[in-house]
Amino acid sequence: MIRSITKAILKIYNTSRFGFLFIVNIFSKINIPLTMNNYKILNYKNKFAGKRCFIIGNGPSLRPEDLEKLKGEFTFASNKIYKIFDKTSWRPTFYMVVDPTVLEENVKEINLVEAENKFTLKGYKNLFNADIYFNNNLQKSKRGTFSKNVMESLYSSGTVSYHLLQIAYYMGFSEVYLIGHDYNFNGAVSKTKDLSFLNGPDNSVHYFSEDYIRKDEKKPGQAPEEIYHGMEKAKAVYESSGRNIYNATRITYLDVFDIKNFDELCG
Secondary structure, three states: OHHHHHHHHHHHHHHHHHHHHHHHHHHHOOOOOOOHHHHHHHOOOOOOOOOEEEEEOOOOOOOHHHHHHOOOOEEEEEOOHHHHHHHOOOOOOEEEOOOHHHHHHOHHHHOOOOOOEEEEEHHHOOOOOOOEEEOEEOOHHHOOOOOOOOOOOEEOOOOHHHHHHHHHHHHOOOEEEEEOOOOOOOOOOOOOOOOHHHHOOOOOOOOOOOOOOOOOOOOOOOOHHHHHHHHHHHHHHHHHOOOEEEEOOOOOOOOOOEEOOHHHHOO
């Protein structure tokens, strides 16, 4: 009898829970928040319209002295940016991790990251104590889609920077500058340069720190072609609304965006 009653209660709970989540998702499509998490997302909609921001990659060209110059700027950082914290007093405005391998292998350090706002995906609630959790559409046919409504969902395209570009768009930033996006890994794609030399055995430095990945750590996969196409998509979406993405990385092989001199931006 007790078992039957318990099953009945669980069934009602699960039905109502999934029913509520369905309704939440329906309303999120039209930017109406029914949860505190979605209300937090809505508070960011166009909050920074007309302003500029920097999305920081973790490539070998990233310098702590450049990060010092970004104090007072709106900055997005990701993954193991904390590996450079001992060399700079700069801390990011926004921090995000979406790669399950990176998160699971470094969960203790990531939960201690110093940032004003921390983001991740809803699937990682049990791992990362973030300020905001986003849906992430994992349908293969949707990869490379660019979300203009991040309350509804984000979409993947090979790099966390693609997620951050979608979030920055929703926040209203009109100019986005990439730094630390060296794009120097094996298989890197270019429409203007021959990057076959990056496939050589000497090309082994992909991050700003020699100890970025521990010897006993699983390495996240790389999807250079997907990254490239995602960046092309992001550029098209931004430019269609009169906004721009620029590449201010000191040494970069990513040719999608116009190049800007970092020192002239933050001299």
